[in-house]
Amino acid sequence: MPVAAEGFFLDPGYRGTLQQQIQEMVLEGIRAGRLRAGDRMPSSRALARHLGVSRITVTLAYTELVANDVLEARGRSGYFVSAAAPALPPARSAPPELDTGIDWAARIGTRHSDHGMPPRIQDWHAYPYPFIYGQADPTLFDxxxxxxxxxxxxxxxxxxxxxxxxxxxxxxxxxxxxxxxxxxxxxxxxxxxxxxxxxxxxxxxxxxxxxxxxxxxxxxxxxxxxxxxxxxxxxxxxxxxxxxxxxxxxxxxxxxxxxxxxxxxxxxxxxxxxxxxxxxxxxxxxxxxxxxxxxxxxxxxxxxxxxxxxxxxxxxxxxxxxxxxxxxxxxxxxxxxxxxxxxxxxxxxxxxxxxxxxxxxxxxxxxxxxxxxxxxxGHYDALINRMNTAWRRRRQAMSEAIAQHGLNVAGSGDFGGSSFWMRAPDGVDTEELAARLRQDGVLIEPGHVHFTRQPAPRNLYRLAYSSIPQARIAEGIARIARAIG
Missing domain, CATH: 3.40.640.10 (Type I PLP-dependent aspartate aminotransferase-like (Major domain))
Incomplete structure (x- = not known):
């Protein structure tokens, strides 16, 4: 990816030469993850013009970075971040919050974060048995x-x-x-x-x-x-x-x-x-x-x-x-x-x-x-037909697996849809169940988040089949049944 010259700025209070400061800016960009192996650096002319320095200063800085295997020169193509450049640290602490003296609690007129949506698992596709609702199966899309x-x-x-x-x-x-x-x-x-x-x-x-x-x-x-x-x-x-x-x-x-x-x-x-x-x-x-x-x-x-x-x-x-x-x-x-x-x-x-x-x-x-x-x-209608064919098969596979393992369906719908509403035995907290199943590669949705009155029932959960391959449904249901005991 080309790196823009506008992403570099000189620090007027820097104690050292311009050449050293340019080298440190490049190294800092690599350490911070902004510059990655294979990225093309700004030309010496473009960076010199942006920083207001002589072109020879930038050229000398680049030459030193090449000597240290931070950059590599590719003929007339320019300078690129080297694959041998310092790797990104495995864990970085976030920069500290600036103490601006602003009382945000007093400045914020209406609090919306207090009424947010239930937390979602962002990397759901990395789990082999994602019975989660509302996500698409990319294999079905046109x-x-x-x-x-x-x-x-x-x-x-x-x-x-x-x-x-x-x-x-x-x-x-x-x-x-x-x-x-x-x-x-x-x-x-x-x-x-x-x-x-x-x-x-x-x-x-x-x-x-x-x-x-x-x-x-x-x-x-x-x-x-x-x-x-x-x-x-x-x-x-x-x-x-x-x-x-x-x-x-x-x-x-x-x-x-x-x-x-x-x-x-x-x-x-x-x-x-x-x-x-x-x-x-x-x-x-x-x-x-x-x-x-x-x-x-x-x-x-x-x-x-x-x-x-x-x-x-x-x-x-x-x-x-x-x-x-x-x-x-x-x-x-x-x-x-x-x-x-x-x-x-x-x-x-x-x-x-x-x-x-x-x-x-x-x-x-x-x-x-x-x-x-x-x-x-007509692509939309064709897609809907393809999805419904796949979902009908997945629903049948899930229905058979649920019956085989004795799980209790609380609501499944007469018209179709993409999920089953399930009831675990009394005494089973499905939020705790979901946490245990997640360690086993299975994702389910606890049902208590859908209730307004508290305390909400803790033994309800939802299983969706929209994003899980049909071949994995039976094993996923088996793992749920084992976890429920």
Whole structure:
């Protein structure tokens, strides 16, 4: 990698010659890991011009570093960091925090870190048995056609989308495809002014909460439920009312009076996988009309209904405009895409759009157009079919392994999905179980993080099959069974 001359600075208080200081700057850069073996150093002319010194000074410094095997000269190609240069120390202490005298506790207006998301294992792919939720299997993704679509988005024809600031607008090609092909699959009809693209479902939920809720108001969420709902509501100072779910999701009759908004996952409850039946959906909408509350519907994973066709979204039954629909491509494509959408009444979308403008204008145009091409050319549908075929097989393999080893399924979903909601015997703390299994190469997700009320049950956990190869499922389940005993 070429090293920029602008990364070097002379210290006016340095006690020594300029030549010595340049040598020490190079050595320090190598020790700190900024310069690595094979990196091409700035030319002597460029570095001399940047530092305001004579070229011979830089040349002499480089020559000395070559003599000490720190750099190597490659003919007319220049100077490069040598493979024999001092190695990076195995462990480095972080630089000390500067004592600026600033009282950050007093300066920070609102504390968001107190309501953060549960900790995640970043190197999950290094474990042989990762039964973790929400990660993609790279072997299933259509890398070749995604790359082609990205190149199309970079082409001259689409250059305006790539380079222009759309201000508050979204890519019309992507919006049109969502309106004509994605939403109709959920039974939803909408206009362009009733949809807003977001940086994933989490961003969509945050925007919706910020527009609709004020501190002191009340909202109902599922118990157990998506911890992201709880985080967002806590950050907005909203009173939370958890409503215990059953095999049909959130019971409308259990929703307390006085709430202004409820957050639900009716098509695929998070994390138990329950699906809300049609009669309960109708009752929920009727209750919302009579009590005058709004519904935010997180419609994640609807594409993974490989056992039975997915039920129409709650939004499709909405005749009064009370449902805000949230969708995402992050689960169906890959989590790092961070692209989702909101569907709601035009007045709500207008305010949500204005809020988004203040935060980030719009999602990157290149990503929007790449996805638009991927959808329009049929690659998205082909990918979903391929994923569902693989997930059906993995689900079957996991179901057989679970039955063989006598593990207890608390919820698995009738339509498909990507996980099982599990119950360990009473007295088993699944957080401790997860720690022990991690030492054995197995990753599971403890279930207590999905509960609002405390103390939460400690014997629930989730097993996902979206990112683990089918061939490893049986052994992974066997190791879980052995650890539970």
């Amino acid at each position: 890398h070749q056609n995604w790359r082609k679509c990205a190149l199309m988005a970079l082409g001259r024809r689409d250059f305006d989308v790539l380079s222009h600031d759309f201000y508050e607008r979204d890519d019309p090609m992507l919006v049109d495809y969502i309106l004509r092909a994605i939403l109709p699959r959920r039974g939803i009809t909408a206009r362009p002014d009733q949809i807003l693209l977001t940086m994933g479902a989490q961003n969509a939920l945050w925007i919706a909460a910020h527009v609709l809720l004020r501190p002191g108001q009340s909202a109902a969420i599922e118990e157990p439920g998506f911890h992201g709902f709880r985080t967002i509501l806590n950050q907005h100072g909203v009173a939370i009312h958890p409503v215990a779910v059953d095999e049909g999701g959130m019971p409308p009759e259990a929703i307390p009076r006085g709430v202004s908004t409820i957050f639900v996952t009716p098509s695929h409850h998070f994390p138990t996988n329950a699906t809300m039946p049609a009669i309960r959906r109708a009752a929920l909408l009727d209750l919302a009309r009579r009590r005058d509350f709004l519904i935010i519907e997180d419609d994640y994973e609807f594409e993974t209904s490989f056992l039975r066709p997915a039920q129409p979204a709650l939004k499709s039954l909405d005749r009064t405009g009370r449902v805000i629909h949230v969708g995402s491509f992050s689960k169906s494509l890959f989590p790092g895409l961070r692209l989702g959408y909101l569907v709601g009444a035009a007045p709500f979308i207008r305010e949500a759009r204005a809020l988004r403008v203040a935060m980030l204008r719009h999602p990157p145009g290149h990503i929007q157009r790449t996805l638009a091409h991927f959808l329009a050319l």
